[in-house]
Amino acid sequence: xxxxxxxxxxxxxxxxxTLLTLIGLVCIIPFIYVLAVSFTAxxxxxxxxxxxxxxxxxxxxxxYIFSTNTLVRSLGVSVYVTVxxxxxxxxxxxxxxxxxxxxxxxxRSLMLLAVLFTMLFNGGLIPTYYVxxxxxxxxxxxxxxxxxAISAFNLIVLKNFFQQIPDGLEDSxxxxxxxxxxxxxxxxxxxxxxxxxxxxxxxxxxxxxxxxSAVMYINTNTKWPIQVVLREIxxxxxxRIGDTNIEEMNIQPLTIKMAVIVFATLPIIAVYPFLxxxxxxxxxxxxxxx
Numbered sequence: 167x168x169x170x171x172x173x174x175x176x177x178x179x180x181x182x183x184t185l186l187t188l189i190g191l192v193c194i195i196p197f198i199y200v201l202a203v204s205f206t207a208x209x210x211x212x213x214x215x216x217x218x219x220x221x222x223x224x225x226x227x228x229x230y231i232f233s234t235n236t237l238v239r240s241l242g243v244s245v246y247v248t249v250x251x252x253x254x255x256x257x258x259x260x261x262x263x264x265x266x267x268x269x270x271x272x273x274r275s276l277m278l279l280a281v282l283f284t285m286l287f288n289g290g291l292i293p294t295y296y297v298x299x300x301x302x303x304x305x306x307x308x309x310x311x312x313x314x315a316i317s318a319f320n321l322i323v324l325k326n327f328f329q330q331i332p333d334g335l336e337d338s339x340x341x342x343x344x345x346x347x348x349x350x351x352x353x354x355x356x357x358x359x360x361x362x363x364x365x366x367x368x369x370x371x372x373x374x375x376x377x378x379s380a381v382m383y384i385n386t387n388t389k390w391p392i393q394v395v396l397r398e399i400x401x402x403x404x405x406r407i408g409d410t411n412i413e414e415m416n417i418q419p420l421t422i423k424m425a426v427i428v429f430a431t432l433p434i435i436a437v438y439p440f441l442x443x444x445x446x447x448x449x450x451x452x453x454x455x456x
Contacts, residue, residue, distance in 0.1 A: 227425035251311035267328035309383035
């Protein structure tokens with residue numbers, strides 16, 4: 167159905183489009199700047215100014231960050247932590263969210279209260295460190311995955327998502343001889359793929375960006391995830407201005423920083439398009455049903 171817009175509606179739409187365009191530019195221009203500087207020749211960067219596209223393309227910054235032999239190893243550590251950690255997150259969160267979504271579960275209110283309590287209060291940095299240490303996970307990659315196995319916020323949203331699945335499906339499955347785990351993995355999980363994909367993306371981004379916990383718990387540099395290694399590269403590049411190696415490679419520290427940012431964010435950006443459909447649907451359903 168079409169209708170003629172009044173002048174007030176047209177002005178309102180124009181203001182909306184203008185504001186959304188400005189907000190979009192504010193969000194996208196920093197990424198364009200980072201990408202352009204990382205590919206710009208060092209002598210152009212040294213002249214200063216705002217760069218939106220590389221006037222002279224150079225890969226010297228990427229050659230520098232890949233010159234270290236620890237980068238590929240740290241990339242493997244980050245991929246391992248992200249994949250295994252996300253699987254642990256999704257399994258643990260689903261196994262706890264499903265029983266909490268069943269109204270006939272005894273002690274359900276008390277368990278939900280305990281979960282909510284962790285959202286408001288936590289033990290703090292030092293007690294958490296001693297808990298990890300007492301479990302023997304210091305200098306182990308498990309210290310980056312187990313302490314954050316379940317997010318209370320994601321758990322509550324997923325629990326609300328599970329509650330919207332009709333009880334009739336569960337009753338029918340039980341009549342056909344399906345047990346609780348069968349109902350969860352054969353009926354509830356397949357029907358909840360948008361929410362599972364959404365929280366999987368949240369957990370994966372969190373694991374990929376692991377930095378502070380890695381600095382605290384990992385002592386061996388061969389087990390550092392990529393974020394810690396990239397930080398070392400940036401610090402070394404900044405502190406070694408005047409170093410003959412960097413001068414011979416003709417590299418600007420700013421170019422190295424931008425190349426590091428691009429390299430650290432590229433894997434998540436590459437994964438996002440494959441999850442975007444489920445991501446948008448899962449967020450909408452979770453917010454409405456929550």
